[in-house]
Amino acid sequence: MSVLITIVAGAVAGGTSILYAALGETISERAGVINVGTEGTMLVGALAGFAAVVEVGNPWIAIPAGAAAGAALAAVFAFVVIYRKASQLATGLVVMFLALGITSLYGASYVSADVHGFTTWKIPVLGALPFFGRVFFEHDPLVYISYFVVPAVWWLLFRSRWGLLIRTAGERPEALRAYGVSPSLVRLVAVTLGGALAGIGGAQLSTALALSWSEGMTAGRGFVAVALVIFGGWRPLRVMGGAYLFGAAITIGSVLQVHGVQVNQFVLDAFPYVLTLVVLVALMRREGQQAPEALGQSL
Amino acid sequence: MTDSKKLFRRYRLPLGAAAAVVLAATAFGGASSSAAPKVAVTCSSPSGASGPGTGATTIGFIYVGSKTDFGYNEAAHAGAVALGKACPNIKILEADSIPETSDMTTAAEQMIGQGAKIIFSTSYGYKDYAVSLAKEHSDVAVLQQGNFITPPVPPNANTYFGNVYETVYLAGIAAGKATKTGKLGFVAAFPIPQTLLNINAFELGAQSVNPKVKTYTVFTGSWCDPGKQADAASSLLSEGADVLTQHQDCTGTVIKAAEAKGAFSVGYHYDAQSLAPKGWLTGSDWNWGPLYESMVSTILNGKFTGSVFNTNYSLGFSSKTIPSPMDLAPYGPSVKAGTKALIATAKKKILAGWSPFTGPIVDQSGKIEVAKGKAATAAQLAGMGYLVKGVVGSIPK
Numbered sequence: 001m002s003v004l005i006t007i008v009a010g011a012v013a014g015g016t017s018i019l020y021a022a023l024g025e026t027i028s029e030r031a032g033v034i035n036v037g038t039e040g041t042m043l044v045g046a047l048a049g050f051a052a053v054v055e056v057g058n059p060w061i062a063i064p065a066g067a068a069a070g071a072a073l074a075a076v077f078a079f080v081v082i083y084r085k086a087s088q089l090a091t092g093l094v095v096m097f098l099a100l101g102i103t104s105l106y107g108a109s110y111v112s113a114d115v116h117g118f119t120t121w122k123i124p125v126l127g128a129l130p131f132f133g134r135v136f137f138e139h140d141p142l143v144y145i146s147y148f149v150v151p152a153v154w155w156l157l158f159r160s161r162w163g164l165l166i167r168t169a170g171e172r173p174e175a176l177r178a179y180g181v182s183p184s185l186v187r188l189v190a191v192t193l194g195g196a197l198a199g200i201g202g203a204q205l206s207t208a209l210a211l212s213w214s215e216g217m218t219a220g221r222g223f224v225a226v227a228l229v230i231f232g233g234w235r236p237l238r239v240m241g242g243a244y245l246f247g248a249a250i251t252i253g254s255v256l257q258v259h260g261v262q263v264n265q266f267v268l269d270a271f272p273y274v275l276t277l278v279v280l281v282a283l284m285r286r287e288g289q290q291a292p293e294a295l296g297q298s299l
Numbered sequence: 300m301t302d303s304k305k306l307f308r309r310y311r312l313p314l315g316a317a318a319a320v321v322l323a324a325t326a327f328g329g330a331s332s333s334a335a336p337k338v339a340v341t342c343s344s345p346s347g348a349s350g351p352g353t354g355a356t357t358i359g360f361i362y363v364g365s366k367t368d369f370g371y372n373e374a375a376h377a378g379a380v381a382l383g384k385a386c387p388n389i390k391i392l393e394a395d396s397i398p399e400t401s402d403m404t405t406a407a408e409q410m411i412g413q414g415a416k417i418i419f420s421t422s423y424g425y426k427d428y429a430v431s432l433a434k435e436h437s438d439v440a441v442l443q444q445g446n447f448i449t450p451p452v453p454p455n456a457n458t459y460f461g462n463v464y465e466t467v468y469l470a471g472i473a474a475g476k477a478t479k480t481g482k483l484g485f486v487a488a489f490p491i492p493q494t495l496l497n498i499n500a501f502e503l504g505a506q507s508v509n510p511k512v513k514t515y516t517v518f519t520g521s522w523c524d525p526g527k528q529a530d531a532a533s534s535l536l537s538e539g540a541d542v543l544t545q546h547q548d549c550t551g552t553v554i555k556a557a558e559a560k561g562a563f564s565v566g567y568h569y570d571a572q573s574l575a576p577k578g579w580l581t582g583s584d585w586n587w588g589p590l591y592e593s594m595v596s597t598i599l600n601g602k603f604t605g606s607v608f609n610t611n612y613s614l615g616f617s618s619k620t621i622p623s624p625m626d627l628a629p630y631g632p633s634v635k636a637g638t639k640a641l642i643a644t645a646k647k648k649i650l651a652g653w654s655p656f657t658g659p660i661v662d663q664s665g666k667i668e669v670a671k672g673k674a675a676t677a678a679q680l681a682g683m684g685y686l687v688k689g690v691v692g693s694i695p696k
Contacts, residue, residue, distance in 0.1 A: 006537040014530050108367045112551040114574055210525030212551030215365055219524040254534035257517045260691040269520035
């Protein structure tokens, strides 16, 4: 039981940064834009959040700082692909490398700087629940906030007027135009909002989970987020499951090793990717998920 | 962190070395065998000297990570800075964040194009590229930090490293005395011989003062992925480990994770006591300057080929000519006087030539790897492929 708690609690802690990024990417892709640069957006968020906390000394500054940095980079990406009609995939990769370079340069002085980041808050009452208390209610505040962001994104996309505009921009942009709304503007806003969430995800990684900054610290989490959105069928709740599944797979690797189970480390390293891929592809095949029709298309 | 503190950190290694040399010289007059030896530096080739690297006025350094990572790469960079200070006439070229791919060859070729005749290839995984480079450029000396070249070693190449395991063994003593649960946690990157050596040395050091202690090991599959480090640390702490150590290039996350849970930490690569004011025990700290200066002097004198350096060279506390490139970092507040005395005694034994890998060394399966009374040979250490009894963890087969 205690092993299971360790695994699921680790899944939530380790999956949260990916969850934020994947929720942001969900909004972006629902509007018709694949942002492969999410890896870079997370990275600038991680550095901006970390640097802000080091300079100001209050962990909460990480949220606006990470969100602003992520939004700014995503807005640049959005401008290039929407208004200059550049290839979304190619631009995304360029943005990722740009972010890697910028953060290596400006992050050098923050490497191993001491940070008073977020600490673990045990939620009263809920935290005392057997199993669920330790798994869901003994984390940093950014994890708790993500519990609210998931339904908020769902509501935004599927219940609000804004969501209708976003989804139309991703399905039938010409219908939006006929309706008198600029699909370009809707996409720009959606991608920027997505970037803000990815930036917060990066900030969670640096100021709550790892409590350190090092160059390239997102280590592929942004790419995992993009994949989760596609395999998660562009639905917030399923994306959440995918993010936790990925986190769980990493923790399973640690836990098996701690218990001295004879496992091949190189298999363990590939395990999170394989497990997430298999589970989500299996789900996707059964239900025949449809991508937004204008996904990846220029206007 | 304040600017002055950062500056202090950056130059702490060479300053510390200088201080150690001065201290040793004043305290022991340089005569005692336990004093840190001082290296005589040659900065330019005498006339008539010939051989690989002679006449070098430019030296290239290649690092796998950021040279300001406060870890492994910064320590190598600090060595380069020390060399540059000792020899102001020599131009130092540096390339950092160079992956362990043919990018290393490209960087080295560019440096050679700019006149470099000595290349420091400072990452473990550069080895194959370094050996090819040495074969390609017989007039350039290629020095490979860590790893092992299967003999014959090219006349213009080598590998060099510190006997890191000696320091890690001493740090293991501190961990073995500090633990209350009898469980130590080790966050490692890859199961390469260098890392296995460290894990084993840590466990052996701890066992020497606490026979029942166990070291739980997690490999993260990356030299620096703080997210995975956090996960590994949390798994170890959940299992009851109350001292964490690591073999990672970036070290902040594991230390902060231990401190947050009230556990102890043993550092690696640099003195990170400021990250863990309560739980810091000690750690290992690099000082490459004297070894770099010593190798460069030998090369410039035209005496590299066939010298002790022209091999798989490893340097420890017992050297009478060059200070060990690694030593213990300052102790944290919780380390008791008795523990310090135990460590001092063990260090004295190592200084006198005793190896922490003196048999019987038994692996996890109970097989005797080093016979009773025998010390492990350099090749046995460099090719370590097992974990000792008492380590919980597994090596991919």
